[in-house]
Amino acid sequence: MKGHCQHHWKGELGGSGYRMTKPRQAILDVLGKTKEHLSAEDIYLSTHKFYSNIGLTTVYRNLELLVDMGLVVKFEFGHGKAKYELADPYSKKGHHHHLVCKNCSRIIDYSDFMKDEMQFLKSTEKGLSKNYDFQIVDHLIQFHGYCHKCRKK
Numbered sequence: 367m368k369g370h371c372q373h374h375w376k377g378e379l380g381g382s383g384y385r386m387t388k389p390r391q392a393i394l395d396v397l398g399k400t401k402e403h404l405s406a407e408d409i410y411l412s413t414h415k416f417y418s419n420i421g422l423t424t425v426y427r428n429l430e431l432l433v434d435m436g437l438v439v440k441f442e443f444g445h446g447k448a449k450y451e452l453a454d455p456y457s458k459k460g461h462h463h464h465l466v467c468k469n470c471s472r473i474i475d476y477s478d479f480m481k482d483e484m485q486f487l488k489s490t491e492k493g494l495s496k497n498y499d500f501q502i503v504d505h506l507i508q509f510h511g512y513c514h515k516c517r518k519k
Contacts, residue, residue, distance in 0.1 A: 384431065389424050392417045393432065394452070401459070403441060403449035403473050443473060443508065463507040469516040483507070 392413040397404065410425045429450060432438040437456060441449045443466045454461045465474040491502045
Protein backbone atom coordinates (compact mmCIF):
# COMPACT_ATOMS: atom_id res chain seq x y z
CA MET A 367 0.00 0.00 0.00
CA LYS A 368 2.72 2.42 0.93
CA GLY A 369 4.46 2.72 -2.44
CA HIS A 370 1.93 3.91 -5.01
CA CYS A 371 -0.48 5.59 -2.59
CA GLN A 372 2.29 7.37 -0.72
CA HIS A 373 3.43 8.93 -4.00
CA HIS A 374 -0.19 9.78 -4.88
CA TRP A 375 -0.79 11.34 -1.44
CA LYS A 376 2.28 13.53 -1.89
CA GLY A 377 0.87 14.70 -5.21
CA GLU A 378 -2.54 15.43 -3.68
CA LEU A 379 -0.98 17.41 -0.84
CA GLY A 380 1.52 19.20 -3.09
CA GLY A 381 -1.20 20.11 -5.57
CA SER A 382 -3.08 21.80 -2.74
CA GLY A 383 -0.04 23.70 -1.51
CA TYR A 384 0.75 21.39 1.43
CA ARG A 385 3.82 19.30 2.17
CA MET A 386 3.82 15.64 3.14
CA THR A 387 4.91 16.00 6.75
CA LYS A 388 5.83 13.15 9.09
CA PRO A 389 2.57 13.48 11.05
CA ARG A 390 0.47 13.42 7.85
CA GLN A 391 2.37 10.42 6.53
CA ALA A 392 2.02 8.63 9.87
CA ILE A 393 -1.76 9.22 9.93
CA LEU A 394 -2.20 8.05 6.33
CA ASP A 395 -0.02 4.98 7.00
CA VAL A 396 -2.10 4.00 10.05
CA LEU A 397 -5.37 4.45 8.17
CA GLY A 398 -3.99 2.55 5.18
CA LYS A 399 -3.08 -0.47 7.29
CA THR A 400 -6.34 -0.94 9.17
CA LYS A 401 -9.77 -2.27 8.31
CA GLU A 402 -11.26 -0.54 11.34
CA HIS A 403 -12.88 2.86 11.68
CA LEU A 404 -10.52 4.71 13.99
CA SER A 405 -11.10 7.66 16.31
CA ALA A 406 -8.52 10.44 16.50
CA GLU A 407 -7.37 8.94 19.79
CA ASP A 408 -6.94 5.51 18.17
CA ILE A 409 -4.89 7.10 15.39
CA TYR A 410 -2.80 9.00 17.92
CA LEU A 411 -2.02 5.83 19.91
CA SER A 412 -1.07 3.92 16.74
CA THR A 413 1.09 6.67 15.29
CA HIS A 414 2.75 7.38 18.63
CA LYS A 415 4.20 3.83 18.62
CA PHE A 416 6.50 4.63 15.68
CA TYR A 417 6.49 8.44 15.70
CA SER A 418 6.80 9.48 19.33
CA ASN A 419 6.96 13.22 18.61
CA ILE A 420 3.34 13.38 17.44
CA GLY A 421 0.75 14.91 19.76
CA LEU A 422 -3.01 14.45 19.90
CA THR A 423 -3.58 18.08 18.85
CA THR A 424 -1.37 17.50 15.81
CA VAL A 425 -3.41 14.41 14.91
CA TYR A 426 -6.69 16.34 15.15
CA ARG A 427 -5.37 19.28 13.12
CA ASN A 428 -3.95 17.05 10.38
CA LEU A 429 -7.05 14.85 10.24
CA GLU A 430 -9.19 17.92 9.58
CA LEU A 431 -6.85 19.00 6.78
CA LEU A 432 -6.86 15.50 5.25
CA VAL A 433 -10.68 15.43 5.47
CA ASP A 434 -10.93 18.86 3.82
CA MET A 435 -8.67 17.62 1.03
CA GLY A 436 -10.77 14.48 0.47
CA LEU A 437 -8.02 11.99 1.39
CA VAL A 438 -9.75 10.92 4.60
CA VAL A 439 -13.45 10.61 5.45
CA LYS A 440 -14.88 11.57 8.83
CA PHE A 441 -17.94 9.69 10.06
CA GLU A 442 -20.34 10.61 12.84
CA PHE A 443 -21.97 7.27 13.66
CA GLY A 444 -23.83 8.64 16.68
CA HIS A 445 -21.55 7.18 19.35
CA GLY A 446 -20.03 10.45 20.51
CA LYS A 447 -16.65 10.11 18.77
CA ALA A 448 -15.94 10.77 15.12
CA LYS A 449 -14.34 7.89 13.24
CA TYR A 450 -12.00 8.13 10.27
CA GLU A 451 -10.99 6.02 7.29
CA LEU A 452 -9.24 6.60 3.99
CA ALA A 453 -11.46 7.96 1.23
CA ASP A 454 -12.63 5.36 -1.29
CA PRO A 455 -10.06 6.09 -4.02
CA TYR A 456 -7.19 5.55 -1.55
CA SER A 457 -8.65 2.64 0.42
CA LYS A 458 -8.28 -1.08 -0.12
CA LYS A 459 -11.99 -1.35 0.73
CA GLY A 460 -13.18 0.75 -2.20
CA HIS A 461 -16.66 2.23 -2.19
CA HIS A 462 -18.81 0.81 0.59
CA HIS A 463 -21.57 1.67 3.03
CA HIS A 464 -22.08 1.01 6.73
CA LEU A 465 -24.31 -0.92 9.10
CA VAL A 466 -24.11 0.58 12.60
CA CYS A 467 -25.25 -1.28 15.73
CA LYS A 468 -27.12 1.04 18.09
CA ASN A 469 -26.27 -1.15 21.07
CA CYS A 470 -22.60 -2.16 20.86
CA SER A 471 -21.45 0.49 18.33
CA ARG A 472 -20.13 -2.16 15.94
CA ILE A 473 -19.63 -0.85 12.41
CA ILE A 474 -19.94 -3.28 9.52
CA ASP A 475 -18.69 -2.30 6.07
CA TYR A 476 -20.67 -3.74 3.21
CA SER A 477 -20.51 -3.56 -0.54
CA ASP A 478 -23.20 -6.14 -1.37
CA PHE A 479 -26.14 -4.83 -3.37
CA MET A 480 -24.05 -1.95 -4.67
CA LYS A 481 -25.27 -2.43 -8.23
CA ASP A 482 -28.91 -2.16 -7.13
CA GLU A 483 -28.14 0.73 -4.78
CA MET A 484 -26.22 2.63 -7.44
CA GLN A 485 -29.13 2.41 -9.89
CA PHE A 486 -31.49 3.73 -7.22
CA LEU A 487 -29.05 6.45 -6.12
CA LYS A 488 -28.39 7.69 -9.65
CA SER A 489 -32.11 8.06 -10.23
CA THR A 490 -32.64 9.74 -6.85
CA GLU A 491 -29.65 12.07 -7.30
CA LYS A 492 -30.86 13.05 -10.76
CA GLY A 493 -34.32 13.91 -9.41
CA LEU A 494 -32.97 15.78 -6.39
CA SER A 495 -30.51 17.74 -8.53
CA LYS A 496 -33.26 18.77 -10.93
CA ASN A 497 -35.92 19.56 -8.30
CA TYR A 498 -33.63 21.58 -6.05
CA ASP A 499 -31.07 22.89 -8.58
CA PHE A 500 -28.37 21.20 -6.49
CA GLN A 501 -25.15 19.60 -7.73
CA ILE A 502 -24.61 16.36 -5.78
CA VAL A 503 -20.98 15.24 -5.63
CA ASP A 504 -21.10 12.46 -3.04
CA HIS A 505 -23.35 10.49 -0.73
CA LEU A 506 -23.16 8.67 2.58
CA ILE A 507 -25.34 5.70 3.44
CA GLN A 508 -25.59 4.33 6.97
CA PHE A 509 -28.15 1.88 8.26
CA HIS A 510 -28.66 1.83 12.02
CA GLY A 511 -30.01 -1.21 13.84
CA TYR A 512 -28.85 -4.15 15.95
CA CYS A 513 -26.16 -6.69 15.05
CA HIS A 514 -26.74 -10.44 15.43
CA LYS A 515 -24.77 -10.59 18.71
CA CYS A 516 -26.86 -7.88 20.33
CA ARG A 517 -30.12 -9.40 19.11
CA LYS A 518 -29.19 -12.75 20.72
CA LYS A 519 -28.85 -11.14 24.16
